[in-house]
Amino acid sequence: MHEWALAEGIISKADRIAIENNLEITDIVIQIGELQQIDDEILQFALEQLRTDNMKKARFTLETIKAKLKCRACGEEWRLDLSSLDEESSEAVHFVPEMAHVYIKCPRCGSPDFEVLEGRGVWLASVRGVRKDG
Amino acid sequence: MHEWALAEGIISKADRIAIENNLEITDIVIQIGELQQIDDEILQFALEQLRTDNMKKARFTLETIKAKLKCRACGEEWRLDLSSLDEESSEAVHFVPEMAHVYIKCPRCGSPDFEVLEGRGVWLASVRGVRKDG
Amino acid sequence: MADPRLEILERRLANVRKIIAVSSGKGGVGKSVTSVVLALALRDRRFKVGLLDLDFTSPSTHVILGVRDLQPIEDYGIIPPVAGGLSYMSIVFYAFDNPAPLRGLDVSNSLIELMAITRWGELDYLIIDMPPGLGDATLDVIRLVKNISFLIVTTPSILAFETVKKLVNLLNSLKTPILGVVENMVMDDKGRIRGEVDKLGVRYLGEIAYDAGLEASMGSVEKLKGTRFYVSLERILKGLL
Amino acid sequence: MADPRLEILERRLANVRKIIAVSSGKGGVGKSVTSVVLALALRDRRFKVGLLDLDFTSPSTHVILGVRDLQPIEDYGIIPPVAGGLSYMSIVFYAFDNPAPLRGLDVSNSLIELMAITRWGELDYLIIDMPPGLGDATLDVIRLVKNISFLIVTTPSILAFETVKKLVNLLNSLKTPILGVVENMVMDDKGRIRGEVDKLGVRYLGEIAYDAGLEASMGSVEKLKGTRFYVSLERILKGLL
Ligand SMILES: Nc1ncnc2c1ncn2[C@@H]1O[C@H](COP(=O)(O)OP(=O)(O)O)[C@@H](O)[C@H]1O
Ligand SMILES: Nc1ncnc2c1ncn2[C@@H]1O[C@H](COP(=O)(O)OP(=O)(O)O)[C@@H](O)[C@H]1O
Ligand SMILES: [Mg+2]
Ligand SMILES: [Mg+2]
Ligand SMILES: [Mg+2]
Ligand SMILES: [Mg+2]
Ligand code: NI
Ligand code: NI
Ligand SMILES: [Zn+2]
Ligand SMILES: [Zn+2]
Secondary structure: OOHHHHHHHHHHHHHHHHHHHOEEEEEEEEEEEHHHOOOHHHHHHHHHHHOOHHHOOOEEEEEEEOOEEEEOOOOOEEEOOHHHOOHHHHHHHHHOHHHHHHHOOOOOOOOOOEEEEEOOOEEEEEEEEEEOOO | OOHHHHHHHHHHHHHHHHHHHOEEEEEEEEEEEHHHOOOHHHHHHHHHHHOOHHHOOOEEEEEEEOOEEEEOOOOOEEEOOHHHOOHHHHHHHHHOHHHHHHHOOOOOOOOOOEEEEEOOOEEEEEEEEEEOOO | OEOHHHHHHHHHOOOEEEEEEEEOOOOOOOHHHHHHHHHHHHHHOOOOEEEEEOOOOOOOHHHHHOOOOOOOEEOOOEEOOEEOOEEEEEOHHHHOOOOOOOOHHHHHHHHHHHHHHEOOOOEEEEEEEOOOOOOHHHHHHHHHOOOEEEEEEEOOOHHHHHHHHHHHHHHHHOOOOEEEEEEEEEOOOOOHHHHHHHHHOOOEEEEEEOOOOOHHHOOOHHHHHOOHHHHHHHHHHHHHO | OEOHHHHHHHHHOOOEEEEEEEEOOOOOOOHHHHHHHHHHHHHHOOOOEEEEEOOOOOOOHHHHHOOOOOOOEEOOOEEOOEEOOEEEEEOHHHHOOOOOOOOHHHHHHHHHHHHHHEOOOOEEEEEEEOOOOOOHHHHHHHHHOOOEEEEEEEOOOHHHHHHHHHHHHHHHHOOOOEEEEEEEEEOOOOOHHHHHHHHHOOOEEEEEEOOOOOHHHOOOHHHHOOOHHHHHHHHHHHHHO
């Protein structure tokens, strides 16, 4: 349920964009890194509930971005199999994605020193709207 | 004169690429971040001297990339006026570009917490060549 | 792409009256013990107090407090559990006893993530236990926590004080408020540090003697409250409030 | 784009027989003093020794050694100056007394840059003074310096030892060799740490007592060589060689 906290951030950022550009927002695209294993139904619901007057009819599109990791020690690039994490680790990464460095190792050399090339965090990818009168 | 050390790295990397791809190298493009204030005549000379058999006739092209900084504290983006650095600071940044965070501050808010968007370090931008027989 | 976390971070701290980062250029000077004891002493004066451990790669406050079997509650974000009367947050709730090999970028991201989702509610004080050095965590709290002030810890050693000078220098150039300097682990008082702190134009808040009984009090809030360390910090606190 | 620095870094260390990182999960345990004294003690046994300070945001070895008015020489790279008989390299040659507020990425870049241009020449030992924690510098030396081994420093405190356990755990999982653990600042020996180190399957190298005379020796190689600290480390060294 900390998806609500993330939704709050998204709505607030979008609302600020609306105000600064005098927009009535029609479309909001949100990218969700797979690593964080966000429950997108909850996130979607939270967004609907928290929407402001500047985005009354806005459509929220959630896109999941696959996690892609690259080892700094040996150069290996890999896609993550999240089902390999036990529940505790999975929970930890859900709250703080960097905990990946605690629970995940490079499949080739065993190093926790990897880069998350793609699939980390929750981002506001784009906001579209129509200019309001006045 | 530590330009020789940098040239050594460039030549060795290019040579490895030549060997791995069985190439006779014809063109090497090197990007030099302005921040580091490399003496490109010395670098060019060093490259000529250190060239290996896999790059006998290679042309070395040096491109200087202007330094562009962005403040993490206030968001300001700016191009650096390197002439504003005194000799000691300038020398320090020449050897270790990160010393920029010691001697340079954001012109808007005074923070040393900025990102070097462009113009750091010496990079091998591209290597071209023709495949050798055999 | 916009990072929505930065948008809420400030709001999460909106109902916190005073935020104090306990910091030093150096490790091992007593930042963590000072953070915990400061938080406990404020709590004893009936303030609502939070404690946040930002030393992600070597957290200590959970060991000092003796935190065991606690976990934040997930509720429109996360609600810090209560330890020793303090609203308490640490990365160990997620890393447990495992090593957390985090690069600076990961430290920065973890810090932003945690601060964006943690709902402290109303607090009189939030005490932040900082990692040593002038790295990502220090730069991030300066940049992201608008109304922060720094409490600096040093020891009498020249090695510690040299790094403290640099921290003061940095904070001054950024106009970040410094509450003052606490001199910890004093063995035979020579007054040298007091003079040096005066020269920096920073308040010397007082000294805490080396306390051989401190180690035996680790992990017990009750025992900590009975230490000479606690008494010394109480005295310093009087001058701070 | 390819980073040419990584290409030469290894070659710069090609003529160094043994590389020892003096490390700990925690700050303030005596890594820097141990690094300096270890380097001096090796040097006294007629070895060629280099000392590299990688604690960029709070360097201390120059203060311990009393380095003043030295500067590397630029010559097809940079040649470390000699201090106390050691080939010596530190970021202070470039940052001087100024604060160096470096994020992890900057630490990593500075480390790579320095190691790529420094020409150590032939050395029997290169001692590296590490910053505390499991951050960029630690991960980079593990990743970039192939034949490195770690000497771990702890104090008798549970706070220090908890972080040392994590460091050992990390190094083991990466198969990075650990020379052993030195227990520093021992006041009343209870043997607790020795037992704990045994349990980790790591060698307990010996203890160094708290030395009240150490502080007065800071900045003088001659005085350092007359300390009880030096004598204790000498004894530990015998078991190491
Ligand atoms: N006044 C004191 N007397 C005795 N030991 C102390 C005192 N202050 C701190 N210590 C001990 O010193 C070590 C470092 O303290 P800690 O709070 O972990 O420092 P830091 O957070 O700055 O790294 C710990 O073992 C702690 O118990
Ligand atoms: N055996 C010892 N006896 C007395 N003081 C010590 C001893 N070892 C280290 N110190 C002091 O403890 C402090 C921390 O040592 P330092 O080497 O800087 O630790 P680190 O590099 O781990 O941060 C310094 O003030 C140092 O002089
Ligand atoms: Mg990462
Ligand atoms: Mg930078
Ligand atoms: Mg601490
Ligand atoms: Mg040190
Ligand atoms: Ni959740
Ligand atoms: Ni040069
Ligand atoms: Zn790997
Ligand atoms: Zn700025």
